[in-house]
Amino acid sequence: MGGRLIAWIDERFPxxxxxxHELTEYPTPRNLxxxxxxxxLAGFVLVLQMATGIFLxxxxxxxxxxxxxxxxxxxxxxxxxxLLRYLHSxxxxxxxxxxxxxxxxxxxxxxxxxxxxxxxxTGQVLLLLLMATAFLGYLLPWGQMSYWGAQVITSLxxxxxxxxxxxxxxxxxxxxVGDATLTRFYALHFLFPFLIAAVVVIHLIALHAVKSSNxxxxxxxxxxxxxxxxxxxxxxxxxxxVFLVVFCGFVFFAPDxxxxxxxxxxxxxxxxxxxxxxxxxxxxxxxxxxxxxxxxGGVVAMVLSILxxxxxxxxxxxxxxxxxxxxxxYRAAFxxxxxxxxxxxxxxxxxxxxxxxxxxxxxxxxxxxxFALLPVFSKPEERWLLRRxxxxxxxxxxxxxxxxxxxxxxxxxxAEGSP
Amino acid sequence: xxRAALALAALLAAVPAQAWVASASDPEVRAGARVxxxxxxxxxxxxxxxxxxxADLGLDEAALREAAGPEGLQGPVxxxxxxxxxxxxxxxxxxxxxxxVKAREGGRDYVRELLLAYEQAPDGSLSNRLFPGIAMPDxxxxxxxxxxxxxxxxxxxxxxxxFLAWAADPRAEERVRLGYYVEAYLLVLTxxxxxxxxxxxxxxxx
Numbered sequence: 001m002g003g004r005l006i007a008w009i010d011e012r013f014p015x016x017x018x019x020x021h022e023l024t025e026y027p028t029p030r031n032l033x034x035x036x037x038x039x040x041l042a043g044f045v046l047v048l049q050m051a052t053g054i055f056l057x058x059x060x061x062x063x064x065x066x067x068x069x070x071x072x073x074x075x076x077x078x079x080x081x082x083l084l085r086y087l088h089s090x091x092x093x094x095x096x097x098x099x100x101x102x103x104x105x106x107x108x109x110x111x112x113x114x115x116x117x118x119x120x121x122t123g124q125v126l127l128l129l130l131m132a133t134a135f136l137g138y139l140l141p142w143g144q145m146s147y148w149g150a151q152v153i154t155s156l157x158x159x160x161x162x163x164x165x166x167x168x169x170x171x172x173x174x175x176x177v178g179d180a181t182l183t184r185f186y187a188l189h190f191l192f193p194f195l196i197a198a199v200v201v202i203h204l205i206a207l208h209a210v211k212s213s214n215x216x217x218x219x220x221x222x223x224x225x226x227x228x229x230x231x232x233x234x235x236x237x238x239x240x241x242v243f244l245v246v247f248c249g250f251v252f253f254a255p256d257x258x259x260x261x262x263x264x265x266x267x268x269x270x271x272x273x274x275x276x277x278x279x280x281x282x283x284x285x286x287x288x289x290x291x292x293x294x295x296x297g298g299v300v301a302m303v304l305s306i307l308x309x310x311x312x313x314x315x316x317x318x319x320x321x322x323x324x325x326x327x328x329x330y331r332a333a334f335x336x337x338x339x340x341x342x343x344x345x346x347x348x349x350x351x352x353x354x355x356x357x358x359x360x361x362x363x364x365x366x367x368x369x370x371f372a373l374l375p376v377f378s379k380p381e382e383r384w385l386l387r388r389x390x391x392x393x394x395x396x397x398x399x400x401x402x403x404x405x406x407x408x409x410x411x412x413x414x415a416e417g418s419p
Numbered sequence: 420x421x422r423a424a425l426a427l428a429a430l431l432a433a434v435p436a437q438a439w440v441a442s443a444s445d446p447e448v449r450a451g452a453r454v455x456x457x458x459x460x461x462x463x464x465x466x467x468x469x470x471x472x473x474a475d476l477g478l479d480e481a482a483l484r485e486a487a488g489p490e491g492l493q494g495p496v497x498x499x500x501x502x503x504x505x506x507x508x509x510x511x512x513x514x515x516x517x518x519x520v521k522a523r524e525g526g527r528d529y530v531r532e533l534l535l536a537y538e539q540a541p542d543g544s545l546s547n548r549l550f551p552g553i554a555m556p557d558x559x560x561x562x563x564x565x566x567x568x569x570x571x572x573x574x575x576x577x578x579x580x581x582f583l584a585w586a587a588d589p590r591a592e593e594r595v596r597l598g599y600y601v602e603a604y605l606l607v608l609t610x611x612x613x614x615x616x617x618x619x620x621x622x623x624x625x
Contacts, residue, residue, distance in 0.1 A: 234612070238615075
């Protein structure tokens with residue numbers, strides 16, 4: 001019966017083919033470490049956020065007069081409302097933890113290199129969508145930090161030349177953040193996750209076309225690839241278990257860990273909090289914004305500090321695969337970059353006074369310098385490493401790629417020569 | 420396996436939820452509710468707490484009914500003094516305290532210490548170490564109190580802080596209790612998933 005049903009479907013829809021192609025026969029390098037779990041975890045958190053979000057939306061009121069009360073209604077009166085809300089608020093932070101680790105792995109192993117540029121660029125789009133969704137969602141509890149955070153971030157658009165003021169009013173729907181802003185942020189916060197889900201599909205199609213990178217940086221032979229299911233489904237599920245143990249520790253025992261106390265006071269447009277800080281996951285970029293004295297310059301620097309990741313496949317000129325694994329200078333740059341981002345995060349959390357300003361300026365300069373120096377040092381590093389000798393397989397790969405490039409070049413020249 | 424499950428259950432029973440959060444069954448919370456109704460409620464309300472919930476804490480229902488407004492016990496804990504009178508007396512409307520423990524860095528300890536931070540200056544004027552210029556009077560009579568009165572004030576401050584911690588998060592006890600079971604379940608599940616993963620991967624020749 002089941003077999004006949006499947007056969008009936010298969011005549012009309014490639015169900016079995018799809019499961020084989022994407023799961024049971026999808027070739028995955030067998031040497032992936034647990035750092036390769038985080039993409040799956042990000043997918044899990046996306047589903048968790050959408051599931052809890054739908055149920056929160058059934059009880060939440062996107063109205064400036066009711067929003068704060070409705071969150072307390074969810075926390076106190078709705079059955080397991082506190083669980084939904086804490087899963088959702090902790091889930092937002094978990095999403096960024098997972099995504100930042102996912103990105104750090106890509107940077108460390110150079111997974112953005114050819115031929116995976118489109119995986120990396122669709123990931124960049126996902127990062128922007130995630131940041132937008134988190135920012136929109138943070139206004140909804142309508143607490144003091146929600147309100148003033150949105151006020152500060154929307155006012156950044158004032159720096160747009162010519163139409164700045166009009167643009168801000170258009171975005172807010174009012175001259176200040178108010179009821180109109182809350183309602184539209186709610187509508188968009190509901191919409192964006194569906195866009196994210198769509199881009200995730202594109203991200204996965206791009207990934208499945210070029211297959212996963214792996215810690216060796218070498219394209220493994222067929223015998224070193226194993227089917228995704230059951231090997232990586234079981235490995236990912238075990239990783240998910242570990243993730244959930246930590247995640248639920250926060251949800252059940254320290255749910256306010258990622259929340260600002262000031263956000264437990266209702267939004268008050270007449271009273272500015274002493275110290276406005278964005279959520280922790282925006283702090284490094286916020287520090288970049290504040291470290292540039294000019295307003296427009298600061299906004300440009302902040303946007304660039306996020307978008308600059310997209311340029312990595314172009315900035316990195318080394319032909320040596322495997323990223324930091326075989327490249328000592330790149331590895332040093334990677335660790336310096338991670339440390340620098342942590343310093344920027346600390347700077348973003350502090351009031352901008354005295355030494356904090358200087359540290360912020362230095363850390364911002366280091367941030368951009370590391371990207372700027374990548375095209376400068378990657379070629380000499382490559383030459384040095386080739387002279388010094390690489391593991392035979394890596395050497396082979398680099399030479400094979402060079403041969404391919406030369407052959408392509410020759411073919412192109414031959415085609416041009418005989419019109 | 421069974422022994423491990425029993426050990427886990429014993430561990431769960433040994434860790435009381437009260438160690439983490441303000442529990443509705445804690446006598447300190449109940450005592451704090453009484454102090455709140457007698458003293459704090461003159462000026463401060465708890466808009467997210469219903470009087471009926473205080474009855475559930477073990478407060479006398481008849482007394483609560485007397486304090487109730489038109490909505491009866493289903494109404495919120497409203498301040499005795501209305502906003503206008505308070506503004507006339509203190510120059511501002513005293514804040515609602517439902518979420519004060521969550522809204523302040525330091526939470527419950529901050530509330531307790533603030534209540535005890537009143538001092539009498541040599542010229543007889545009253546001040547608060549933690550909140551200079553506070554409009555709230557020294558309700559517990561801390562400034563210039565003799566050791567016995569001081570001890571009494573400290574006890575009441577602790578009780579009120581415990582009560583307000585409960586009021587800010589009345590589901591905390593339920594949350595922590597459920598948390599132990601969730602974590603126990605997840606730990607067992609994760610160990611099982613690890614074993615499954617190992618068994619599946621053992622099929623690969625090395």
